[in-house]
Amino acid sequence: MSERRPTIHDVAARAGVSKSLVSLAMRGSPKVSSASRTAIEKAAEELGYRPNATARSLADRRSRTIGVNMAELDNPIFPQMLSGAHAVIRSRNYNTMLVSGERDPAVESTELAKLLEFQVEGLMLISHRLPAETVRALAAEVPTVVLTLREIAGPGIDAVVSDDEAGARMAMEHLFDLGHEDIAHVSGGTLEPAVVRERIYRQEMEKAGLADRIRIAEADLTNLGGLEAARSLLADGPAPTAIFASNDISAIGVMAACQEVGLSVPDDVSIIGYDGVALGALRTLSLTTIAQPLTEMGAMAAQRLFDRMDGKEVADSTIMLEPELLTRGTTAHPSR
Amino acid sequence: MSERRPTIHDVAARAGVSKSLVSLAMRGSPKVSSASRTAIEKAAEELGYRPNATARSLADRRSRTIGVNMAELDNPIFPQMLSGAHAVIRSRNYNTMLVSGERDPAVESTELAKLLEFQVEGLMLISHRLPAETVRALAAEVPTVVLTLREIAGPGIDAVVSDDEAGARMAMEHLFDLGHEDIAHVSGGTLEPAVVRERIYRQEMEKAGLADRIRIAEADLTNLGGLEAARSLLADGPAPTAIFASNDISAIGVMAACQEVGLSVPDDVSIIGYDGVALGALRTLSLTTIAQPLTEMGAMAAQRLFDRMDGKEVADSTIMLEPELLTRGTTAHPSR
DNA sequence: ACGACTCCTTGGAACGGTCCAAATTGCGTA
DNA sequence: TACGCAATTTGGACCGTTCCAAGGAGTCGT
Numbered sequence: 248m249s250e251r252r253p254t255i256h257d258v259a260a261r262a263g264v265s266k267s268l269v270s271l272a273m274r275g276s277p278k279v280s281s282a283s284r285t286a287i288e289k290a291a292e293e294l295g296y297r298p299n300a301t302a303r304s305l306a307d308r309r310s311r312t313i314g315v316n317m318a319e320l321d322n323p324i325f326p327q328m329l330s331g332a333h334a335v336i337r338s339r340n341y342n343t344m345l346v347s348g349e350r351d352p353a354v355e356s357t358e359l360a361k362l363l364e365f366q367v368e369g370l371m372l373i374s375h376r377l378p379a380e381t382v383r384a385l386a387a388e389v390p391t392v393v394l395t396l397r398e399i400a401g402p403g404i405d406a407v408v409s410d411d412e413a414g415a416r417m418a419m420e421h422l423f424d425l426g427h428e429d430i431a432h433v434s435g436g437t438l439e440p441a442v443v444r445e446r447i448y449r450q451e452m453e454k455a456g457l458a459d460r461i462r463i464a465e466a467d468l469t470n471l472g473g474l475e476a477a478r479s480l481l482a483d484g485p486a487p488t489a490i491f492a493s494n495d496i497s498a499i500g501v502m503a504a505c506q507e508v509g510l511s512v513p514d515d516v517s518i519i520g521y522d523g524v525a526l527g528a529l530r531t532l533s534l535t536t537i538a539q540p541l542t543e544m545g546a547m548a549a550q551r552l553f554d555r556m557d558g559k560e561v562a563d564s565t566i567m568l569e570p571e572l573l574t575r576g577t578t579a580h581p582s583r
Numbered sequence: 584m585s586e587r588r589p590t591i592h593d594v595a596a597r598a599g600v601s602k603s604l605v606s607l608a609m610r611g612s613p614k615v616s617s618a619s620r621t622a623i624e625k626a627a628e629e630l631g632y633r634p635n636a637t638a639r640s641l642a643d644r645r646s647r648t649i650g651v652n653m654a655e656l657d658n659p660i661f662p663q664m665l666s667g668a669h670a671v672i673r674s675r676n677y678n679t680m681l682v683s684g685e686r687d688p689a690v691e692s693t694e695l696a697k698l699l700e701f702q703v704e705g706l707m708l709i710s711h712r713l714p715a716e717t718v719r720a721l722a723a724e725v726p727t728v729v730l731t732l733r734e735i736a737g738p739g740i741d742a743v744v745s746d747d748e749a750g751a752r753m754a755m756e757h758l759f760d761l762g763h764e765d766i767a768h769v770s771g772g773t774l775e776p777a778v779v780r781e782r783i784y785r786q787e788m789e790k791a792g793l794a795d796r797i798r799i800a801e802a803d804l805t806n807l808g809g810l811e812a813a814r815s816l817l818a819d820g821p822a823p824t825a826i827f828a829s830n831d832i833s834a835i836g837v838m839a840a841c842q843e844v845g846l847s848v849p850d851d852v853s854i855i856g857y858d859g860v861a862l863g864a865l866r867t868l869s870l871t872t873i874a875q876p877l878t879e880m881g882a883m884a885a886q887r888l889f890d891r892m893d894g895k896e897v898a899d900s901t902i903m904l905e906p907e908l909l910t911r912g913t914t915a916h917p918s919r
Numbered sequence: 920a921c922g923a924c925t926c927c928t929t930g931g932a933a934c935g936g937t938c939c940a941a942a943t944t945g946c947g948t949a
Numbered sequence: 950t951a952c953g954c955a956a957t958t959t960g961g962a963c964c965g966t967t968c969c970a971a972g973g974a975g976t977c978g979t
Contacts, residue, residue: 254935265959300700302935304637305964326662333683345681347669361678364636470865503866526862529806530839590965601929638965641934
């Protein structure tokens with residue numbers, strides 16, 4: 248296992264040709280005579296030759312690698328986006344180098360630096376929380392695309408987001424359509440998407456003349472956060488007939504809180520989440536939600552990155568995809 | 584953005600020293616005088632120099648990269664293992680190159696080949712389904728560690744698994760302790776771990792003198808599979824008082840099936856899953872389960888890989904971690 | 920003043936490929 | 950038989966580092 252791997256020179260020697268010809272043959276050039284090709288293939292096969300991608304990268308200055316930074320490996324929306332991106336990257340015959348900052352900004356930035364040292368040809372940032380400053384600095388060195396961070400844009404930067412305003416509006420309209428008026432919101436902190444969703448909630452309530460029914464319980468996009476926010480909401484005066492949670496994970500916490508106090512979902516309280524994570528589809532939960540096209544967003548992001556890398560002039564640097572209402576089992580007409 | 588990046592030569596020229604000295608300085612060698620060091624650092628800073636990891640890999644023949652193959656990006660147990668591994672890899676200052684076969688063996692094998700071409704120093708396979716043959720071939724070229732595939736072992740291969748026999752026994756004992764005798768099993772197909780769990784179920788039932796109560800509904804470790812298997816189980820004669828599902832995702836399907844026919848969990852039927860995925864902890868589900876130490880398994884695997892790479896002689900090549908019973912809300916004494 | 924050391928520095932050969940201009944071959948044609 | 954042209958093949962420079970043997974420059978003891 249430890250003896251030197253055969254190189255192009257070894258193959259050349261064994262096939263009785265020059266290393267240049269082997270190089271051509273390995274890349275499938277049509278200029279190689281079929282006799283030579285056969286001899287080379289045979290020699291390579293016998294030696295168990297494997298091209299050295301590192302040397303190749305150095306020589307032709309293309310690493311054929313995309314660097315991906317993922318904020319948290321455990322929030323299901325991130326792997327799902329990654330999955331979409333990964334498929335596109337693979338289909339272009341590129342590799343994926345994955346780093347994760349694990350919530351520590353210092354770690355995150357050294358990891359990103361390592362990606363650049365590896366000469367990645369493109370950078371994909373799947374994260375809610377990278378500072379705009381950092382992103383712009385990275386984008387100055389290599390084509391960069393950001394997922395889920397809407398407000399970042401600039402030269403060389405693309406962003407792929409889904410339309411949170413439209414999505415939040417869809418959520419509210421769905422509840423209005425069902426006849427709800429007493430709608431509360433479980434918010435999600437200060438990250439961009441959560442802020443937008445909260446703003447739209449307020450706006451829609453006001454537009455519907457329900458400004459005085461606005462009730463917001465602060466949470467943090469986690470299950471426990473949703474649970475506790477909903478608990479205090481329910482303890483605090485009459486239960487709303489519907490709750491719009493800032494994301495699915497917290498919506499599931501809200502469901503638990505309702506169960507605790509004996510409110511049945513959706514008969515007593517309707518609940519709608521946001522994101523469209525796969526687990527919401529589990530029959531036991533059956534969560535109505537506004538689904539972001541996560542896989543597609545990942546794929547689009549990768550696609551856009553390649554467009555940039557190919558030198559295509561791309562006009563608009565923020566791609567906005569439309570979310571979709573998934574009506575499942577947690578919303579219904581109000582019974583009160 | 585597209586002009587050539589500064590190299591070690593540029594830094595050397597600007598600092599007025601040789602490239603060799605810059606190389607030493609960049610690697611923090613103590614032989615560099617502090618005057619030179621300062622000059623070099625200044626020049627590097629001014630130029631925005633970034634070492635080229637590709638060239639470095641080629642020169643010293645160490646890629647400082649671990650290749651990771653993950654079967655499915657969307658089954659939550661895999662990212663969780665990856666997360667554990669990732670932390671260790673990062674702490675060793677290595678990089679992670681991630682590939683995924685996306686259930687297609689052909690793709691999988693070309694992806695693995697690409698990892699080897701990138702000169703990864705170690706290979707981590709997080710997958711249930713790679714053929715032993717393939718794994719052995721890979722391991723012949725580079726230190727390899729396998730997660731969750733117990734039966735593979737051989738020279739240069741390590742496996743990190745959790746003790747499925749013990750775990751399955753714990754599940755059965757938990758149910759026996761609660762007083763259950765009429766226990767059914769929702770199985771998980773032909774993959775190694777599922778087969779073991781089913782075998783132990785049979786064994787334990789027989790040992791307890793309950794051979795005639797053995798009932799197995801075949802499923803495939805998916806939510807829908809669990810749902811359908813449980814449906815047919817419940818349609819098919821009297822409901823068991825407890826169901827042991829081969830994994831958490833299918834256990835959640837089983838819960839849904841119980842709800843459908845109006846059986847309450849755990850009052851009418853107890854349910855226990857296997858894996859310990861994070862979502863089982865969600866309050867709405869509160870699934871009793873046998874938890875595998877997923878993160879720790881990932882970490883151990885990475886650790887073992889580095890041990891091999893360091894040339895440490897490691898005696899035993901299968902590391903078995905103990906699973907743990909998490910008693911949550913889906914199991915209780917039988918009421919019948 | 921001189922050799923022996925220690926400390927720093929340096930040029931050049933790898934590393935394993937790609938690329939390119941030039942050399943060699945093979946053939947059909949005049 | 951020689952010539953021109955297309956088809957192949959080749960040597961060598963280069964990609965940006967690391968590594969190593971060897972070259973200065975001081976410093977110290979005698």
